[in-house]
Amino acid sequence: MKKYRVLKEFDDHEVDAIVEMDEAAAKGYLAGGLIELIVEDNDLEKIAGEEADAILKAVDARIKAAQKEFASKHDALVKAVSEKASNFHVEVGDDNTVDNDPKQGFEDFGEYTKSVIVSSKKGNQVDERLVKIEAKAAQGNNTLSGADGGFLIPPEFSNRLIERQTDQFSVLQHCDKITMSGNSLTINGCSDHDKNGTSTRYGGLVVYWVAEADQITKSSLKFRKVTLTPHKLGALVYVTEEEMSDSAINFGQRLSMKASEAINDEINEAVMFGTGVGKPMGAFGSAACVSQAKETGQAADTIVAENIINMNSIIWDQSAARGFWYYNPECLPQLETMALSVGTAGVPAYWPAGGLTANAPAMIKGRPAFRTDHMLALGDAGDIGFADWGQYLLATRGTVNTAMSTHLRFDYDEVAFKFTFRVDGRPSWDTTLRPRKGVSTRRVAPFVKLATR
Secondary structure, eight states, rough: OOEEEEESSBBTOOOOOOOOOHHHHHHHHHHTTSSEEEHHHHHHHHHHHHHHHHHHHHHHHHOOOOOOHHHHHHHHHHHHHHHGGGOEEOOOOOSOSSSSSTTTOOOOHHHHHHHHHHHHHHTOHHHHHHHHHHHHHHHTTTTEEEEEEEOOOOOHHHHHHHHHGGGSOOOOGGGGGEEEEEEEEEEEEOOOOBSSTTTTTTTTTOOOOOTOOOOOOOOOOEEEEEEEEOEEEEEEEEEEEHHHHHHHHHHHHHHHHHHHHHHHHHHHHHHHBBBBBSSOGGGGGGGGEEEEEOOOTTTTTTTHHHHHHHHHBSSSTSOOOOOOEOOOOOGHHHHHHEEEEEEEEEEEOOOOOTGOOOOOOOOETTTEEETTTTOOTSSSSSSEEOOGGGEEEEEEEEEEEEEEESSGGGTEEHHHHHEEEEEEEEEEEESSSBOOOSSSTTTSSEEEEEEOO
């Protein structure tokens, strides 16, 4: 029996009266709108419980379906990666951002390379960290190696090849650096190589003294173009798996340091003495470098104080203490024994106060001087020189691209590592500068070297 409220009078029942009847008897009255069911508290609890059970059951079903779908996709991804591992190749693209963690969970480069070797063995389980990199790459965050597939090397280990360069002898950090986004870059510059001529003094912009109410004579700027196109510097290194295993974690560190040293050294050489063909144009071999002639009667393979004085006088900007001197180590005995004649005696021209006991940094005319075997042999043009690298344009395209492959030398049990870097550079000056006054043959420049002796 259930209780009902009377909505319309019928038989002897008044409106709002409470009556009890079984469900079968009440069915017709409910259909006719004469009564309504009264729901008590215990009925409400029962209904709420039934609905809650239904909701929880539906949620549980959704969770199980999502778990099944995730497991299916994960298994498919792992299978696909494992199939690719037999022809394994890894690479870092220009866009080195695969995750917030630049190491992708690896402690160092050695741990990463060890993981790659183990994962590339047929039948081995692929490291989940490598799977994560693969998944990120599949979303378009980086480039892979085409049909061969592979994993990206975490950017932390590739970028550090460039960062280490600043810890070695390097001219790169002092250049006017440009980051290129395309395959070439053209820069406009004024054609202002002759300050002696009125029409060329300021690149064609002519300044006049003008009387009151007089018309100013027109002039126009003349421009030149500097085009930079990145050239590729590359190294391919084979390493046996035994060497990697024996060196363990230290292997990755040693390899990356040697790659950094090699890349840095070759770029230094190109920036200083490159031909400009397939590589940067070297500052000391360019038209923006002045070659200072030797002194009359000067002996071969010598450097005298007058050489340094004359070289310093043709540095273009004497108002700023910027730029550096460079000399081949063979030149050091010549520098340290240089003397200036004073009457019938002489004074040392290079030694700082304290002489042989001093530990002061090497300086020439108040500017730092560095020994480097990039400068030419004693007596050759370019054994000693000066450079203001702020007047050298250095363009880079991306960072060091690092790739490794276990497939290339599979039959030799060797792993191949490839390093590439794209760079171009040349002086921002297209030629030397003729000063406003002085002899017609005098030229100044941001790059100066001593001629052959």
